[in-house]
Amino acid sequence: MDKTEIVIAGDTPGAEWRIPVLKVVGKDPKAPKVYMQAALHAGELPGVAALHFLVPMLQTAEAKGEILGDITIVPRANPIGAAQWINGEMEGRFDLASRANFNRDYPHVGLEARESLLSDLENLSTVDQLKRHLLHMATGSDLMLDLHCDDESQLYTYVHEAYWPQATDLAESMGLEAVLLSDGNSSAFEDSVTYAWEHGPLGNRKHWAEGRISITMEFRGTADVDPVLGRMDAEGLYAFLQRRGAIAGAPIRREEFDGPVAGLDFVQMVNSPAAGMVLFEREYGETVEKGDLLATIVTTPGDVSGDRQVLSPTDGTIVTRVGRRFLRRGDNLMKIASRELSGAKRKPGGGLED
Ligand SMILES: [Zn+2]
Structure with a gap:
């Protein structure tokens, strides 16, 4: 597993931000490529816990030669938000300088123009640079999971209706309790990844959504950060990657999904x-x-x-x-x-x- 860092210049002299990126190269170029990130809203940590427990599992699989597709993981995607504290509280959802939501205002760029996301970065604010780096990595994948959480909540996911019911395998792997089908091209991260795929070449696919998924998963509530849930969620993610052929082997977890499926x-x-x-x-x-x-x-x-x-x-x-x-x-x-x-x-x- 390679560990690199994306380094972004801050908006003021002497400041810079470092975003760790973990990557395992798969041995089958035809296997789906995976991108996962957590804590884009910087205070939402259950997904960070899941990735923390998933990484050693991937390292073990790598040692056994069982990683088939490239897997890129950004365990904490937003150091800018994590550093914003006011009166003892983290403000991890909105950038204080611009008031922009860290999960909105992502550019809509077709897949073939993907590299343009990284051009002229020096003319952009720190937050916009962060957004473009993350979106660039994510649009290069086939399976994109953006791990968030709600206030007090079930384990549920937003999923573009084009990925449903194919994504039932995710619901079964994770033990999801509800699925909310979204319909739009919002400027949220998941929808901007979807936009790139929808406006890109089909390759061998009959439909742009075939074999792909780009979702925001809500890992319960902000306080649901503990080792039991973290390990269980890591196993769910691992099982999903097995079912999609990014990791070899029979899925290690499978639950019956009987939760509600509701359009927004x-x-x-x-x-x-x-x-x-x-x-x-x-x-x-x-x-x-x-x-x-x-x-x-x-x-x-x-x-x-x-x-x-x-x-x-x-x-x-x-x-x-x-x-x-x-x-x-x-x-x-x-x-x-x-x-x-x-x-x-x-x-x-x-x-x-x-
Ligand atoms: Zn969030």
Whole structure:
């Protein structure tokens, strides 16, 4: 396994950033190439734990000659976000200087123009340089997994509908609890990788999505960082790479997938009707019916007449909950995967959240 670093000049004199890149060269040039990164939102660590446990497994496989496709891993993709601390809290989601989300505003470049991502970098901000380096590596793969997490959440993934149901093998390997099908060409990392493939030569493929996947996987909640889950998720990733032919051998893990599969327009964003303290009545992962009490918002502590009840707008499964317990009016409380159109407002091709 080779270890190199991408070095990016900072926006101010004397500053530079280093992004470690691990790479194993596969022995079969026809096998799928793999790219995985974690902590693009710098505070989202469950994927980092998974990759931490996956790397030694890959080294063992490499020693046995079982790595077939090239595998590139960036275990912590965003040192810029990891260094942003305000009043004791990391701000790993947005770049403080530009207010840009680290997982938005990726350029849409067709695959044949991929090398242009690395031209004129010296004229770009540090954050844009980081984005282009990551996107350049990812678009050179066939299997791209961008590992994120939610606040409090099931293990679920966003996946472009063109990769489904082919990606059932990922759901079975990881033991996914829900799949949210996206439809768009947003500027998020996964969609910019998809854009490059969709606007590139087919090669031996009948369809651009054949044998490929580019996804954002949500590895539960921000606090779900521990050795048991990390090892289990590493085994899931390993099994998926075996099933796709990037690593030799029978898959080491396979679960039955029976979770909900919902298009983004069928994900109900349940928002808080008022500002206050939230008392949750239901856990994520639970099945709810329309009208069930999900939470109480305490707007006036000490006066129950100010309590506001939040009822489920639909039948479905609670996929995520907000992590904070104080909310402003309109803040998202839960995402519920349902069979009903949600009517949630989204920008064309956009995601559920900014
Ligand atoms: Zn994220």
